[in-house]
Amino acid sequence: MVVLDKISVSFDGVKIIENFSMNVKPGQKVVISGPSGIGKSTILNSILGFVEIQSGSIEIDKILLSASTIKQIRSKTAWLPQDLYFKLDSAEELLLFPFSFAKNKSHKPTENEISEMLENLQLQQNILSKKLDEISGGQKQRLALASQLLLKKTLLLLDEPTSALDNEAQNAVIKMLRKKPELTVVSVSHNSNWNKHMDAIIELKIQS
């Protein structure tokens, strides 16, 4: 599903990622782990074409990532960034934001689907009526994740998905992902609870 072959990424001449490879099978849930600043998020950003790789190749669902295929690849992904400082008004707007795009309109969730998703992620049903600045970081994170899951994409990219979650909320998220065997997950985290529930841990180490 996700094949990275010896990719290298540099910023302003400084190598951030060098010859990194990974092979994630369909339905597999993996985590890229390692110390802060080592380039974990850069790997997710290169899969999404936000940063361009200097060498190597990236294949998503057997499509080689390039300028001409990036739209096709992005149509298969859902991405949860680490920060969610968006200028959106309400919790409901955050949840339904991706469904305002033409491509996702047909997947707009029903009230029942939303209600079930909120329950699974331990979010109160009345959260949608709240302003975005009235809810906590953890609630916001789960709300955005709910949105990603409702999109029903095949590849979910999660950047530090537990950074604002307590253990109980983390377990609810993990349980939810485990209910979806067809969903491939590539996450970035240094949370040991999260990591131990993933199928594989890909450790990034500081190169000497």
Next chain:
Amino acid sequence: MNVAQDIGWLDLSLGYLLLIVPLYFFYKYKTNLTKPTLIAVVRMTLQLLFVGVYLDVIFTYNNPYFNILWVVIMIFIAAFTTVKRSGLRRKIFLIPVLISLIISILIVDFYFLGFILGMDFILEARYLIPITGMLIGNCLSNNIIALNSFYDHLSKEQLLYQYSIANGATQAEALQIFFRQALQKSLNPLIATTAVVGLISLPGMMTGQILGGSNPMVAIKYQILIMITILVSTMITVILSIKISNKFVFTSFDIPKKEIRRKTSKG
């Protein structure tokens, strides 16, 4: 009606005496505005005197080529000023802004002068030059606000843009929010001015026409059309400037290039 009473050169110079009032307060409150004010007044005087001489020639000969040349010069200066004042890279933005202004002015001028006024010769200097000048002036100031807002928000809220395109948005959909903000920011003041015109402000053109001897109702009709055409030309310029410049500011992966803004020199 008679034409406006001429102002003698000595009388004109008496007008400059009024500047003593702001200059005194600028000095008293140490605003550092004294020098910029003096420079601005000198520039304004020289520019207007130059334009006066040029317009005198233009109006005397009323040659279509001279008239077009003057409009082209105005559009070039407006495009340069827009890009410079928005802090954006000239190499990327000058052509898009120039094209936008040309298209917008062409459409609105043709509609106003050719269709509404039904002029046989739409390059008639006394209509073409002041009306185009007013349109360009408004397009310029509002386009600076729009471009600044659009690219500033795109840079500050790049995460929202990335979040959108990574979750199914087309580029146009992902940019819509920045587009909306730019339109609101640039057109809101213009709409507010339109709403109160006549109540708390008497526009320059109308005043000028009345002073020049026109019937007030004729001046008002012109002013109504001017307000509408300013709104329309500004809207067209803003939309085209953003849309056309968008073609040059993204990488082949639809990510904004780093070098959109002009480098500021370090002090």
